[in-house]
Amino acid sequence: MKADVLVIGAGPAGLALAAALCDAGLCVGGVAPTDPTTPWSNTYGIWEDELPSPEYTALLGHRWSDCTSYVGGQALRLERVYGLFDNARLQEHLLERCLRAGMRWRRGSARLVEFTARRAEITLEDGGLMQAQLVVDASGHTPVFVRRPLSSEIAYQAAYGVVGAFTRPPVRPGQLVLMDYRSDHLTAKERRTEPPTFLYAMDLGNDRYFVEETSLAHVPAVPFALLKTRLHRRLAHMGCAVAEAEHEEYCLFPMNMPVPYLDQPVLGYGGAASMVHPASGYQVGAALRLAAPLAQTIAHALAAPNASPSAVARAGWKTLWPQERLRKHQLYLFGLRTLLSLNEAQLQQFFAAFFHLPVRYWGGYLSNTLTTAEIIQTMAYVFMTAPMPLRLVLIREALRHPDFLLHAVGVQSSHSKILHIFR
Numbered sequence: 001m002k003a004d005v006l007v008i009g010a011g012p013a014g015l016a017l018a019a020a021l022c023d024a025g026l027c028v029g030g031v032a033p034t035d036p037t038t039p040w041s042n043t044y045g046i047w048e049d050e051l052p053s054p055e056y057t058a059l060l061g062h063r064w065s066d067c068t069s070y071v072g073g074q075a076l077r078l079e080r081v082y083g084l085f086d087n088a089r090l091q092e093h094l095l096e097r098c099l100r101a102g103m104r105w106r107r108g109s110a111r112l113v114e115f116t117a118r119r120a121e122i123t124l125e126d127g128g129l130m131q132a133q134l135v136v137d138a139s140g141h142t143p144v145f146v147r148r149p150l151s152s153e154i155a156y157q158a159a160y161g162v163v164g165a166f167t168r169p170p171v172r173p174g175q176l177v178l179m180d181y182r183s184d185h186l187t188a189k190e191r192r193t194e195p196p197t198f199l200y201a202m203d204l205g206n207d208r209y210f211v212e213e214t215s216l217a218h219v220p221a222v223p224f225a226l227l228k229t230r231l232h233r234r235l236a237h238m239g240c241a242v243a244e245a246e247h248e249e250y251c252l253f254p255m256n257m258p259v260p261y262l263d264q265p266v267l268g269y270g271g272a273a274s275m276v277h278p279a280s281g282y283q284v285g286a287a288l289r290l291a292a293p294l295a296q297t298i299a300h301a302l303a304a305p306n307a308s309p310s311a312v313a314r315a316g317w318k319t320l321w322p323q324e325r326l327r328k329h330q331l332y333l334f335g336l337r338t339l340l341s342l343n344e345a346q347l348q349q350f351f352a353a354f355f356h357l358p359v360r361y362w363g364g365y366l367s368n369t370l371t372t373a374e375i376i377q378t379m380a381y382v383f384m385t386a387p388m389p390l391r392l393v394l395i396r397e398a399l400r401h402p403d404f405l406l407h408a409v410g411v412q413s414s415h416s417k418i419l420h421i422f423r
């Protein structure tokens with residue numbers, strides 16, 4: 001197979017980009033170990049205002065305008081509409097755009113990539129060869145080709161969930177619970193010594209619900225066994241239990257993988273390009289929204305005379321990770337680092353302050369639509385409205401990890417110089 005672009009992986013990121021590349025008029029090939037129509041088993045949630053265009057609303061299987069977070073002893077109403085994708089419809093929509101352009105998918109696992117001046121060649125596990133001018137690695141959080149700096153402290157989001165029927169409704173009719181950090185079902189010792197977790201839950205209609213005990217981020221990942229026990233204890237405390245489980249979700253992915261090297265000749269996308277939002281773990285919205293502008297960049301770079309795989313990949317990396325997004329990412333990493341240092345009580349106070357902000361700020365923070373200055377403003381608002389003991393913890397964290405903040409405001413070199421003087 002020879003193509004302009006070869007996409008590795010048929011998850012949400014791979015399909016979103018493949019569809020956008022096809023829309024851009026490029027000849028696109030794809031490879032994945034299973035047929036790209038194989039159902040995705042993860043439940044993918046998204047804020048409705050993050051959808052790239054109104055036509056995507058039809059791809060949501062469920063929508064909630066009654067959204068709540070229970071934090072710091074308060075039930076906070078979230079003035080935003082949340083949705084859950086109908087995965088089959090989303091896949092069909094993206095694949096239909098691929099098929100319309102004549103894109104072909106090959107079944108296989110990419111194993112090796114080699115380059116000449118003008119082309120990249122992929123060798124598959126079965127020995128098959130595929131060529132293209134650009135290879136996009138969308139093979140997930142542990143990418144097959146994309147390289148990133150090593151990091152010793154990867155925080156994982158972990159969750160255990162059940163879709164099914166319950167002996168009593170775990171949430172009120174039509175409700176989505178984004179975060180329920182209430183922990184009366186735990187002992188004081190457990191609250192003090194074990195990692196904090198929250199309930200993510202929703203009414204799916206027809207007496208079906210999805211409930212998931214979630215650890216937002218922890219190093220190392222919170223074990224599934226603990227999450228499962230916690231979920232059942234929480235449900236028992238609420239006076240309900242699983243009556244019939246249709247589906248169990250085991251969720252585990254990294255929240256703060258380093259940004260990949262931006263000069264490598266393979267372009268990454270999705271989990272492979274560290275596109276997970278470090279504050280929430282969400283990524284599907286970004287993969288859908290960035291696909292079209294990235295496809296335009298790629299089409300433009302491919303049209304240049306003597307376009308080489310590395311030149312096209314570099315143009316793509318620049319669009320994915322421009323300076324402004326890199327700066328914002330540093331702030332999000334700082335935010336995550338701070339959250340990791342908080343105990344359960346502090347975490348609840350933090351989120352209470354966060355969700356009390358106007359939706360423009362907390363929503364923009366979670367959807368990555370704020371400018372660097374607005375993110376700093378959001379952080380400052382949280383700081384100013386937090387109780388004094390929490391403020392002291394936030395100051396301590398800022399002093400302990402100044403690098404993220406200094407990177408974000410672009411004064412990394414002077415900071416390094418200061419450190420050098422002290423050494």
Ligand SMILES: Cc1cc2nc3c(=O)[nH]c(=O)nc-3n(C[C@H](O)[C@H](O)[C@H](O)COP(=O)(O)OP(=O)(O)OC[C@H]3O[C@@H](n4cnc5c(N)ncnc54)[C@H](O)[C@@H]3O)c2cc1C
Nearest residue numbers: 009010011012013044045110139140251270271282283284
């Ligand atoms: C259970 C769960 C729930 C989540 N819920 C949400 C959510 O609600 N909202 C949200 O925004 N994010 C969510 N995420 C986070 C993130 O969006 C997902 O992990 C998402 O699936 C990442 O998409 P991706 O396309 O980058 O990778 P993946 O979905 O992992 O897809 C990778 C693809 O690459 C293929 N592949 C792998 N290796 C090779 C190879 N060598 N050759 C060829 N193909 C290969 C795989 O078979 C697969 O098709 C969730 C994650 C999990 C695990």
